[in-house]
Amino acid sequence: MDSVRKGSDVRTSPGPRELFDASTDAAAVVSADGIVVGWTRGAEELLGYPAPEVVGGSAARLLAVPGDPVRVTGVAERCRTGMGWSGLIPVRHRDGRRIEVDLRVSASFRIGGDECFLLSAREQKPQWTMGESVLDGFLTRSPVGMAVMDTQLRYVWLNDTLERFGGVPREQRLGRRLSELLPGLQADTLEGLMRKVLATGVPVTDYEYVGWSWADPHRQHAYSTSFFPLVDADNSVTGVCYMVLDVTERWNARQLLSLVNEAGTSIGRTLDVMRTAQELADFVVPRFADFVVVDLLEPVLSTEGHGAWLTDAGPAPAKPLMRRAGMSSVREGCPEAVARIGDRVDFLPPPHDVNLLISGEPILIPVLDPSDALWVAEQPARTASIREFGLHSLISVPMRARNTALGLTTFVRSLNPVSFQPDDVLLACELVARAALCVDNARRYTREHTAAVTLQRSLLPHALSGGTALDVAFYYLPADPTGGVGGDWFDVIPLSGARVGLVVGDVVGHGITAAAAMGRLRTAVQTLADMEMPPDELLAHLDDLVLRLSEERTSDEADNQSTSAFLGATCLYAVYDPATRRCTMARAGHLPPVVVAPDGHVSFPELPAGPPLGLGGMAFETTEIELAENSLLGLFTDGLVEGVDRDMELGMSRLGAVLAQPDLNLGTLCSSAVQQLVPVSQPDDVALLLARTHALGADQVASWDVPVNPAAVADVRARATRRVEAWGLGELAMTTELIVSELVTNAIRYAAPPIRLRLLRDSRLTCEVADASSTAPRLRHARSMDEGGRGLFLVAQLAHRWGARFSADGKIIWAEQEIP
Structure with missing residues (x-):
C-alpha cells in the first residue's frame, strides 16, 4: 500500500498510515461534563485561544455548529467502553473563522475523581504531498468508503471515508473483523456475503442495508455496499475488497415515496369524516410520529350549512371552534392527550392565531421548550404533558382542500429521539394534503346524503291508518349509505264509501333526484286517488306525469351534463272496498302483491304486468279479486325479495312463508319479515306494507x-x-x-x-x-x-x-x- 503514496497531489486529510503527533497536533483534556481541563500550545496555535480563556469553561462554545446532545452522548458511551472515536468536526477560531478539524477522542480515563477524555485535532487543509499517485488520491479522498479484508475477513487496509462512516479509528480496525467492531451494521450478513465472494469469486454489488454506526449512534443510516475478490498473479483469491456508499438520502426519499403511496390506500377508505381523520392518525404512528392529533373545525363535522370555512369567507374568530376527530399514540390510551375524541379543542401552537388554519404555513418546532413563556401562558395543560411524557419535537400542518379550511393536524415525537427536520415537514404536508381531500370528499358526501335522507324522510308517511276497513303496518329500510337513498315509497289513502287505497312504488336511481321524484309521484297519487280514479286510469295519468318529468330532466341535461335523466318508476295501486270485500288493483311494471288467506294459504294474484311508468303509449289493466275477512295483503318493493342470489321467485316464496306465520301482531310480523329477508344492509331500499282486511257487516x-x-x-x-x-x-x-x-x-x-x-x-x-x-x-x-x-x-x-x-x-x- 505504501508504494502507491508516491508523487504529488492535494490532500485534505492525513494519510492512512499517518498518526497524530502529540508534539505538534492540538490537544485538550475535557471532563465528562464538557469543561476544558487542559489546553496545549498546539491547541492555542490552532484556534487562537490562550489557555486562561479556555480552561475552566465549556468546550461547546468552541464548536461552529449547534450542539448535538444525542451524538455527544453516543460518543461518550463508546469511549467509556475502552474504544476511541474519530470524525470531522467544524470549530470556531478566536477571530471568527470556521475551521474543519479531524478530531479524535480517546478512551475515558480519570484524573483524580473526575472522568476525562483526551481530544486531539488536526486542521483539514489542502496540502501538497510528493510521491503519491492519482490512484492513492482516489482511494484516500473518494466519497466511497473502501477497505481490504484478508481471507479471514480481518481489516488490512481502509480509507478515510470508511473510517468516518463507522466512527472507529483506523488503528482499532486493522487486524480485527467487522463483527467485532460494528455489530449494529448487520455485520454477520455482510461477512456472509464476503465469504460467498471468497468462495465463488463472483462479485456482489449494490447490497443495501440500514444500520447504526458509532459516528452517529442515534440515527439510522442506509448504505450501499459492493464486494469483489482480490486476485494475485496465479489467480488465487487473496482477500476481499469492499466499497460502502452512504445512500441515506436516497433511501429516505424512497421510503417517503413508499409511505405516501401506502397512505393513498390506507387513508380515506370510507366516506366518513371522523373515520378518515382516525385513519390518518393510525397510519403515521409509529411510522412517522409518536403522537398525532387531528382536530377538525366544527362546521366540517356539521351537516348544516356549507360545512366549512372558506379561505375567502372574511374575518375569522380569534379562536377556532374545533373538535378532536382522531388521535393515536405509541403509548396505549394516548395519555399525552389533554382532550378525547369528540371533545372541543382550540389548540394552535403559540404564538399563532386562527389565520394559521386559513392561510398559514406548516409549523416546525424541532425542539419543544416546556419553559417557553408563551406555552406556559397559553397552553398550561399541554405544557405539563410535554414535561411529563418528554415530547420534544412538533410539526403542525393546517388541513385544507379545495380552498376550504378543514382543521389542523399535529405530529409529535417523544420516544423517537430524532427531532423533526425540514424534510419531515414535506412528508407531513403530503400526508395531510391527501387526508384533507378524503375528509373534504367525506364531508361533501355526508352533507349530500344527509340532505337526501332528510328529504326522503320528510316525503314518506310517518303514520298510516286504514280506518275500520284495514289494519295496516309498514316497515321501511333505507339502502346502504354508500349507495345513496332510494326512491321507494308507499301510502294508505282513505277513499269514499269506507274504501281504502293502497300504493307502493319504486323510482329508478338513487340520491336526491330519486327522493324528489318519489315525493312528486306520491303527491300525484294522492291527488289522483282523491279524484276517485280507478287504478288503471290513475296509473295512466301517473305515466303521463313521469313522461313530463323525463322531458324536463332531458332538457336540463343539455345545460348541465352532470344531471341524470329521470328514467322512470314502477307502481302498484289497489283499492279495497270493505262493503263488498273486493280489491281492485293495477300495476305498472311492479311486483304483484302477496295474499295470505285466513287459513294460511299464500298466493300471488296474477295481474297484468303493465309497462313501467315513463314509457308511454301502452294501456294498464285492472284486476279485481275477492278477499275473505282477515286476509293479509302485502305490497312490497323488489329490494325485499332480491336477496344476495338475485332470485326474485325464490325471494317471493320466502316472503310468503314468513307472512304465513299465525298469531303474530301485524307490526311485529312486518318488521320480522324484513329482518329475516334482509339481515344486512344492501344497495336498494326496502319497503313492505301489510294490510289485514275487515268487512262491513250487514x-x-x-x-x-x-x-x-x-x-x-x-x-x-x-x-x-x-x-x-x-x-x-x-x-x-x-x-x-x-x-x-x-x-x-x-x-x-x-x-x-x-x-x-x-x-x-x-x-x-x-x-x-x-x-x-x-x-x-x-x-x-x-x-x-x-x-x-x-x-x-x-x-x-x-x-x-x-x-x-x-x-x-x-x-x-x-x-x-x-x-x-
Missing part, C-alpha cells in the same frame, strides 16, 4: 232502490231517517234527511235510472246515491232571486266532505258526516 249497510218519481223522495227520506236512528245516530237524523232529500231529488230530476240509495255506517256515516248517468254534478252559487240551484251547496255545508266517483254503470254521488 247491519252496517242499508240500501234502497229509488223509483223515478218525485213522490218517492219522501218515502226514501223517511226510511233513511229511521235507519240512522236505529243505528243510534239520532243527532245526525235531520242532516241525513236533508242530504238524502237533496241528492235523491237531483238524481230523479237530472240523472238516468236505475237510481239507488245506500247508507254506510263506518267511522263516518256515508250517504251514496248511484245512477246510470255519466254527467258529473257541479256546485253552483245561486243568486238571491233564483228558485233553485242550492241543493249541492246545502249538501256541501252539511257534510264533512262530498264528491262523485264514476263506475262502469254510471256514477255515485256521496256525502260523509262525522259521527259524534
Whole structure:
C-alpha cells in the first residue's frame, strides 16, 4: 500500500498510515461534563485561544455548529467502553473563522475523581504531498468508503471515508473483523456475503442495508455496499475488497415515496369524516410520529350549512371552534392527550392565531421548550404533558382542500429521539394534503346524503291508518349509505264509501333526484286517488306525469351534463272496498302483491304486468279479486325479495312463508319479515306494507232502490231517517234527511235510472246515491232571486266532505258526516 503514496497531489486529510503527533497536533483534556481541563500550545496555535480563556469553561462554545446532545452522548458511551472515536468536526477560531478539524477522542480515563477524555485535532487543509499517485488520491479522498479484508475477513487496509462512516479509528480496525467492531451494521450478513465472494469469486454489488454506526449512534443510516475478490498473479483469491456508499438520502426519499403511496390506500377508505381523520392518525404512528392529533373545525363535522370555512369567507374568530376527530399514540390510551375524541379543542401552537388554519404555513418546532413563556401562558395543560411524557419535537400542518379550511393536524415525537427536520415537514404536508381531500370528499358526501335522507324522510308517511276497513303496518329500510337513498315509497289513502287505497312504488336511481321524484309521484297519487280514479286510469295519468318529468330532466341535461335523466318508476295501486270485500288493483311494471288467506294459504294474484311508468303509449289493466275477512295483503318493493342470489321467485316464496306465520301482531310480523329477508344492509331500499282486511257487516249497510218519481223522495227520506236512528245516530237524523232529500231529488230530476240509495255506517256515516248517468254534478252559487240551484251547496255545508266517483254503470254521488 505504501508504494502507491508516491508523487504529488492535494490532500485534505492525513494519510492512512499517518498518526497524530502529540508534539505538534492540538490537544485538550475535557471532563465528562464538557469543561476544558487542559489546553496545549498546539491547541492555542490552532484556534487562537490562550489557555486562561479556555480552561475552566465549556468546550461547546468552541464548536461552529449547534450542539448535538444525542451524538455527544453516543460518543461518550463508546469511549467509556475502552474504544476511541474519530470524525470531522467544524470549530470556531478566536477571530471568527470556521475551521474543519479531524478530531479524535480517546478512551475515558480519570484524573483524580473526575472522568476525562483526551481530544486531539488536526486542521483539514489542502496540502501538497510528493510521491503519491492519482490512484492513492482516489482511494484516500473518494466519497466511497473502501477497505481490504484478508481471507479471514480481518481489516488490512481502509480509507478515510470508511473510517468516518463507522466512527472507529483506523488503528482499532486493522487486524480485527467487522463483527467485532460494528455489530449494529448487520455485520454477520455482510461477512456472509464476503465469504460467498471468497468462495465463488463472483462479485456482489449494490447490497443495501440500514444500520447504526458509532459516528452517529442515534440515527439510522442506509448504505450501499459492493464486494469483489482480490486476485494475485496465479489467480488465487487473496482477500476481499469492499466499497460502502452512504445512500441515506436516497433511501429516505424512497421510503417517503413508499409511505405516501401506502397512505393513498390506507387513508380515506370510507366516506366518513371522523373515520378518515382516525385513519390518518393510525397510519403515521409509529411510522412517522409518536403522537398525532387531528382536530377538525366544527362546521366540517356539521351537516348544516356549507360545512366549512372558506379561505375567502372574511374575518375569522380569534379562536377556532374545533373538535378532536382522531388521535393515536405509541403509548396505549394516548395519555399525552389533554382532550378525547369528540371533545372541543382550540389548540394552535403559540404564538399563532386562527389565520394559521386559513392561510398559514406548516409549523416546525424541532425542539419543544416546556419553559417557553408563551406555552406556559397559553397552553398550561399541554405544557405539563410535554414535561411529563418528554415530547420534544412538533410539526403542525393546517388541513385544507379545495380552498376550504378543514382543521389542523399535529405530529409529535417523544420516544423517537430524532427531532423533526425540514424534510419531515414535506412528508407531513403530503400526508395531510391527501387526508384533507378524503375528509373534504367525506364531508361533501355526508352533507349530500344527509340532505337526501332528510328529504326522503320528510316525503314518506310517518303514520298510516286504514280506518275500520284495514289494519295496516309498514316497515321501511333505507339502502346502504354508500349507495345513496332510494326512491321507494308507499301510502294508505282513505277513499269514499269506507274504501281504502293502497300504493307502493319504486323510482329508478338513487340520491336526491330519486327522493324528489318519489315525493312528486306520491303527491300525484294522492291527488289522483282523491279524484276517485280507478287504478288503471290513475296509473295512466301517473305515466303521463313521469313522461313530463323525463322531458324536463332531458332538457336540463343539455345545460348541465352532470344531471341524470329521470328514467322512470314502477307502481302498484289497489283499492279495497270493505262493503263488498273486493280489491281492485293495477300495476305498472311492479311486483304483484302477496295474499295470505285466513287459513294460511299464500298466493300471488296474477295481474297484468303493465309497462313501467315513463314509457308511454301502452294501456294498464285492472284486476279485481275477492278477499275473505282477515286476509293479509302485502305490497312490497323488489329490494325485499332480491336477496344476495338475485332470485326474485325464490325471494317471493320466502316472503310468503314468513307472512304465513299465525298469531303474530301485524307490526311485529312486518318488521320480522324484513329482518329475516334482509339481515344486512344492501344497495336498494326496502319497503313492505301489510294490510289485514275487515268487512262491513250487514247491519252496517242499508240500501234502497229509488223509483223515478218525485213522490218517492219522501218515502226514501223517511226510511233513511229511521235507519240512522236505529243505528243510534239520532243527532245526525235531520242532516241525513236533508242530504238524502237533496241528492235523491237531483238524481230523479237530472240523472238516468236505475237510481239507488245506500247508507254506510263506518267511522263516518256515508250517504251514496248511484245512477246510470255519466254527467258529473257541479256546485253552483245561486243568486238571491233564483228558485233553485242550492241543493249541492246545502249538501256541501252539511257534510264533512262530498264528491262523485264514476263506475262502469254510471256514477255515485256521496256525502260523509262525522259521527259524534
